Structure formats: C-alpha cells, structure tokens
Amino acid sequence: MPACRKRPDHPATLADVGRAAGVSAMAASAVLNGARTSTRISQDTRARILEAAIRLSYRPNAAARALAQRRMNTLGIAAIVNDGGEFDHYFLEAFNGIISNAAAHSQTTTVFSLHDWHRDAHLLPGFCDGRIDGLILIAPVFDGDTSRFLPSHTPFVAMHPNRTLRDVVNIEADEEPGAYEIVRTLIAAGHRRILHVTGTRGLGGSERRIHAYQRALADHGIAFDPDLQVDGRFSTEGGRAALAGWLAQHTGQPLPDAIFAGNDAIAIGCLEILTKAGYHVPRDLSLVGFDDTLAARTTSPQLTTVRQPLRAMGMRAVEVLLERIRERAGATVPEIPATITFPVEVVHRASVQKPLRPRPRVVAPA
C-alpha cells in the first residue's frame, strides 16, 4: 500500500519520513545519514525512523545533498572520440579502471566526450559546474598556456598528458623503455627491416616511441630508413590508411620483416589490411602493437604488444583525484607527487615469429 503523500509518485523526502515517524526532518537526517549527532536519539525513535524510511523507500536526494555539502560524489572523465564519434579501446581500459575504483569509493562516474582537444578545451569549465567534484583528463593534448582552461576550484588529474601540466597530477607510463624493448624483441627474432607505423606525429607519446624505435635500431647496428616510418595517427583508420598507402607505393618490393605499430588500434588497422591482402601474420611478417587493450587480446592471432597498466593507471587516477578533492575541502592529505609513472612490460603472444627467407614481395592491390 503506497504511502499517503501530497504529490503521489514523487520520491519521499526527509520531511515525509519525519512526519511518518512523528519527528522532525533533522532527526530523520541524523539517523539516516549517520551524522555524529545520531547517537543521542533513543533506540525507539531510531527504529521508528528507520522503519518509516524503508516503508516510504526513502532515498536522499543527490542534488539537494550536493547543494548543501558542496560535494556531488561524482567524478568526471573527459576523453576524445574519433571521427565516427566512438571511444576506442584505450579509453575502455582506462575507463574500466576508473569506474571500478570510483564505485569502490561510492562515487559515480560521468563521461564527457570531446572531438578535438584544441577545439573543445573551452568546454571543460562548463563541465565543472557542480555536477562533478573533480575531472580526469584522458590523454589530453594542450599547447601553450593551459591554465586558463582549468578552473581553479576543481581538481584535475591527467592520464597520459601530451605535456606535463601545471597544477594537475600527471599519470604517465614508461613508454620509451617499453617501445625500446619491443623493438629489441623483433630484432632478436631476426627482423631488420621494421616498419614503424607511428602514433600521431607531434604528440609526446608518439615521439617517445619513435625515439625508442630509432635508438633500438642504432644500438643494433641497423641504419634508420625514413621510408620505413609512416604516420598511423593512433587509430585503426589511420593504421589502415598508412599501411595501405605504404604497400601501394612498394609493389614488387619485399615486404617489411615486421611492423611496429604505435598502438594496438593502429596494429588492428594493419592486421585488417594485411589479412584482406592475403598476407598471414606472423608467417609472412610479424606485427606488434602498444597498450595491451582488449583489442590486442581479441585478434587472431593475438598481438604481442607493450602492456601499459591502463586499468591500474585509471584506478590510481581516482585515488589521487579523491585526495585532491579532500585537500580542496580543507582536509590535510599526504603530499601528492606532480607526476606518477607506471612501469610497462612486453607481452609475448602469437604475432611474432622468425622471418621467412626470402621475404615475400608486395603484390599489387586487388
């Protein structure tokens, strides 16, 4: 039997509960929300209030509570979608870490999508309008003075920022050593002509991987060949286009021994092109990625890649952000470093094997 209230079908309020239990709204608040004052209410009254709350299906209104406490218990995530308006697997991995840790801290998670960091950065302050307590930026790309975009009253954490941001905790990974290590793995397997389909040129992450690639070649006496480096723009579509373009320009010449893709998304694009063209990975050539997203585990063959602990990084981002929110609220918290760096590791799967001799040649596209 539904409770009798003025506005039927509207959620019960603290006043409704108090009325039903014969006490004031604050008494109900004290009991239901565990304020320190709750100890001084008699067991009997307490039981009546609890019973009334259950009977009326009372849930504290989040907006009212947020207004009074200046705390929404919601964390924001801002990330980029591709041209098709889609989040990619890199986002998904980080998101999985963020949402699980947020839930563990009774925080909900709100996602904001941007199409382009340069064009859409001005939207960030609009997100900080009280609906979130702090914001995690996923792989933000900023140039020049960024501080004007970041409201000082909201704490920020940046995962994989293009450049280290001021007044923001930066969460990064050991990309250069990771990239070096996977290129070394290819060289150790006998590969010398290694095509690097890079991430978006100009971004820190791409340039660090390119640097490592060239360093590994040099360390093993292999001359860097600019013809073996093309821009795959950190996306599946970019990987497709880059490799298809390269193959079209090299008809009749030998295939590369191996491809080092700047991330898994690029590797996926390369794999699609290679499969369609009739090449078999890893028999005809080896292929490696970077990130170890879900996509790397659901290809066939599964990809050898550099595992960045994206999930752990996302979880850590939540941890740090909550510290900063507490700090902002006036609590004293442990010192938070400006930059936190995670180790990476090469994950060996099925997409690498020794090269065939002689190399297959590039066939004309169908």
Added chain:
Amino acid sequence: MPACRKRPDHPATLADVGRAAGVSAMAASAVLNGARTSTRISQDTRARILEAAIRLSYRPNAAARALAQRRMNTLGIAAIVNDGGEFDHYFLEAFNGIISNAAAHSQTTTVFSLHDWHRDAHLLPGFCDGRIDGLILIAPVFDGDTSRFLPSHTPFVAMHPNRTLRDVVNIEADEEPGAYEIVRTLIAAGHRRILHVTGTRGLGGSERRIHAYQRALADHGIAFDPDLQVDGRFSTEGGRAALAGWLAQHTGQPLPDAIFAGNDAIAIGCLEILTKAGYHVPRDLSLVGFDDTLAARTTSPQLTTVRQPLRAMGMRAVEVLLERIRERAGATVPEIPATITFPVEVVHRASVQKPLRPRPRVVAPA
C-alpha cells in the same frame, strides 16, 4: 585580475553576478538563462549582466538548478561488467551510440556497473536518487516480477532485455530472423553438420538464436542433432571451453562442417582453439558469429557475422528515454511503443567457404 568575492576561489553565483552588475540575482538569472521574462530587461542592463558574468566566469551551479527544476540533465546507463570488472565490446558499441546522442541533446551520461543482474538489481533504486533523470538498462536479465526494482518516479529504457519488461521501453533486434539467415547461408554453402556454440542458456537472446538454428535445419531437411549444440555462455572464455570440450569428446570423428557461434566473443574463443589445434578457418571448417562488434573485423580471417545496429540502438534508447522524461514532467509527447525492433543483416566476410570432402577428422589434443 580576479574578482573580489567573500570566498575567493569559489565559483561565482548568480548573486555575485547581480551584485557586480548592480541588479538582483533574478534579473541576472532571467538574462543568463533565457527565461521568457528576459525580454523585458533593457539592452543596457542586459549588457552589464552579460559582461559581469563573463568577467566572473559565471557557470550556473548544476546541483542548485537540478534541485529547483527537478531535472539533472543527466542520463544513466546500467550495464554488466565481466568477472575481471571490465566492460566488453558489446557495451562499448552501445555506449558510443548513447553518449553521442546524449551529448547532442546537452545531456551528460553517468555509468553504473553491475556484476550480476540477479545479485545487484537491488542497487538500481539507489541510482535513481535525483542524480539522473532516466536510466538505460543494457542487456538486463530479470526474472519474475521486476517492477519492485524499478522506481516509478524514474523512466527506464531496456536495450536487449532478457524478457519484455512492463512499464519500460524495450529496444530489441530481429535476432531470430538474423540467426536463421546466417544458418541458411552456411547451408547454402554446402554445410550440413553445423555445430552451434550457443549463448548463455535461458537468456532470451540465446534461445531465439537456438530456435532459429533448429528452424533453419528443419526447413532444409537436416535433422537436429543435440550432440551438435553446446553452451558457450556469450563469452570468449565460454567459447574456448565449449569447443575444446566438444573436440576432446570427438577424437577421431569428423570435424563439423561449420560452427555457428552465439556471438562474436564466442566465435573468437572457437577460432583460438581451432588455430591452436592446427585447423584452418575457413579451409577446414567455416565459422560465423553474431553482433558484428570490432572483434569480428580483427580476426584472421575476418568473421562472417550478423550485424546488430548497436550504435543506432543506443542512440534510439536516448531518444525514447528523453521522450519519457518529458512525458513524466507533464509534457504531452507522441505515443511511445512498448517495444522497438531493429533489423539485422548478415555481413559476409572471409570465414565461410564450401566444405572439404572428405571432412578432416578430429585429432587428439596436443
């Protein structure tokens, strides 16, 4: 130069803006939030208010606005994570559709993760505490009377519900015809012994596909063989286990002509097992999936599968949910059907070809 306010570093309020412009807070509200009353404020005053708002970086507080308007402008999504706490490809596709359309309607999106529908359904009312205006359930599984979990003051939309829910808009796809069509495709290619690695038994989606599988066999004069149907539990791991088990029990007997996997994730698991055992798809046997997630394009060979328009379904879910929210708020809206069904289509890729004669036999596991 920062504005002079009592609490420095706190966001400006309407009162701050009014004070700076020499008007009341409501006048500022009228101008800044486009209320109908805004027309009767002089151009001069309006300009002063606008200027003050910009100078103070005024942003209306979302919690306060939500409390006054009973509208948070936020949509919720509830979905399941796997045992590792991760959302899968299926979720990502639907989510991409939802968030893009939500953003197009100036709504933000909040994600709630559940581990198990049966165990966690009681959490749903807790999400409906004013922080969201409506909730989209992704592939919910309910048994018995569900209405007790769904607060009547919040509108719901269910995508791919296990069973049609009352008081909820159900968004579905033509799964039965889609499954029928892909099995027919296999039969047309010459396959007769088709192993169906099913989705989780008991779920509506699985049973509809099983029904279509058996119907297609019957329509083409092929007797249904219960030995050619195993449970793949809608996951890659389930697909692996189911096929490995089947092969182990059929050593020395002929391979199936083809495998119809209940979804792409299952197909991936089957492909891994087949590849490890030394079989080649599609030469030794054909393999098809269901869903057309990213995974179907990144296998080698690429999978023939049934495309469900997950993104479009997600977009539609937002559309319908917004209608229901408006309706709840008292607006008259067009009639919303209780169930909306999307067409599906078979996508032909490289994982199907005519069967070899004679069939390869199942070899003992390595």
Added chain:
DNA sequence: CTGAAAGCGCTTACAG
C-alpha cells in the same frame, strides 16, 4: 546535549 533556523544557489509562482 538538543532542537529550530539559516543557508546551499538556483527557479518559479505570485502579489503588487
């Protein structure tokens, strides 16, 4: 130790 009042920042219904 307790309870009634003020306040969070907005919007809306309502007197003048």
Added chain:
DNA sequence: CTGAAAGCGCTTACAG
C-alpha cells in the same frame, strides 16, 4: 509588466 518572496531537499552552525 515587474520585483521580492518562497521553495526545491538536504546539512550545519548556533542559540538555548
């Protein structure tokens, strides 16, 4: 047509 007041549903600081 306009402006001051009341109210959204909570919490917290403060008199008694």
